[in-house]
Amino acid sequence: MSSKDSVGGTLKVALLLCVVCSIFISSAAVILKPLQEANKTLDRNKNILAAAGMYDAAVTPESEVADLFAQFTPRIVDLDAGEFLDETRLSALGIDPATYDQRAVQNAAEFSDALSGEEDIAGLKRRVRYATVYLVSDANGEIQDIVLPISGYGLWGTMYGYLALEGDGNTVKGIGYYDQKETPGLGGEVVNPRWKALWPGKQVYDQNGAVALSVVKGGGQGIHQVDGLSGASLTSRGVDNMIEFWMGPMGFGPFLDNLTNR
Numbered sequence: 001m002s003s004k005d006s007v008g009g010t011l012k013v014a015l016l017l018c019v020v021c022s023i024f025i026s027s028a029a030v031i032l033k034p035l036q037e038a039n040k041t042l043d044r045n046k047n048i049l050a051a052a053g054m055y056d057a058a059v060t061p062e063s064e065v066a067d068l069f070a071q072f073t074p075r076i077v078d079l080d081a082g083e084f085l086d087e088t089r090l091s092a093l094g095i096d097p098a099t100y101d102q103r104a105v106q107n108a109a110e111f112s113d114a115l116s117g118e119e120d121i122a123g124l125k126r127r128v129r130y131a132t133v134y135l136v137s138d139a140n141g142e143i144q145d146i147v148l149p150i151s152g153y154g155l156w157g158t159m160y161g162y163l164a165l166e167g168d169g170n171t172v173k174g175i176g177y178y179d180q181k182e183t184p185g186l187g188g189e190v191v192n193p194r195w196k197a198l199w200p201g202k203q204v205y206d207q208n209g210a211v212a213l214s215v216v217k218g219g220g221q222g223i224h225q226v227d228g229l230s231g232a233s234l235t236s237r238g239v240d241n242m243i244e245f246w247m248g249p250m251g252f253g254p255f256l257d258n259l260t261n262r
């Protein structure tokens with residue numbers, strides 16, 4: 001019997017094959033990582049633009065996304081203080097506004113705090129201390145668009161999206177979810193353009209500065225109401241809860257108050 005056919009020979013060939021394959025797979029992972037990161041960023045940018053009504057996958061060429069997104073300035077907000085982090089605090093915290101990923105630090109003790117049952121109306125368990133907001137200003141420095149990340153539990157899992165407001169920090173420009181696990185045709189209709197079209201023009205706050213925007217089944221006529229999704233009351237309630245949380249005192253409320261001198 002030649003050594004090729006022996007058990008040892010077979011094992012050697014199998015081992016060699018494993019080593020070659022693992023080198024190939026690891027190299028592919030390392031080589032493709034920058035491409036994956038670039039695609040993730042492109043996708044995030046498209047979602048931010050779409051929430052602000054500046055991108056429509058059906059008509060906007062992908063080549064225009066970078067130029068459109070260049071209008072936005074990402075800033076990091078200290079949610080408790082309701083203020084932007086300055087350069088000193090950003091560097092002390094090791095945060096780069098262009099790359100900071102608040103979802104990645106959602107459960108990190110040094111970047112987030114546990115929410116009490118009473119506070120946790122959006123089912124998040126923890127709240128990040130610092131959140132990225134995306135701003136567009138005109139030539140005079142007046143803020144035109146404010147895009148805010150929002151998240152909260154639907155029926156099947158946490159839904160992630162953006163809510164875009166006009167420069168008044170009150171009038172809705174649009175909403176968009178880019179990651180959610182709701183049932184297609186039911187809760188998954190949160191991504192339906194027809195439902196999203198109900199949002200622009202609605203007002204988040206009432207005259208007293210309290211969060212008034214809500215998702216109401218069979219409602220939607222008022223300036224503060226958006227009609228709920230039919231057959232998906234639980235997802236609709238999830239959206240309603242996350243608006244109340246993120247626009248309120250635990251979310252962007254203090255920041256929007258400061259920004260707009262309310």
Ligand SMILES: Cc1cc2nc3c(=O)[nH]c(=O)nc-3n(C[C@H](O)[C@H](O)[C@H](O)COP(=O)(O)O)c2cc1C
Nearest residue numbers: 155182183186187188229230231232233234235236
């Ligand atoms: C397989 C299945 C999937 C469902 N998915 C959702 C969903 O994604 N979101 C939701 O709110 N309700 C979903 N429901 C329906 C809820 O159980 C519940 O009936 C519904 O939210 C009530 O809404 P309505 O008061 O508008 O009828 C699903 C039901 C079934 C059987």
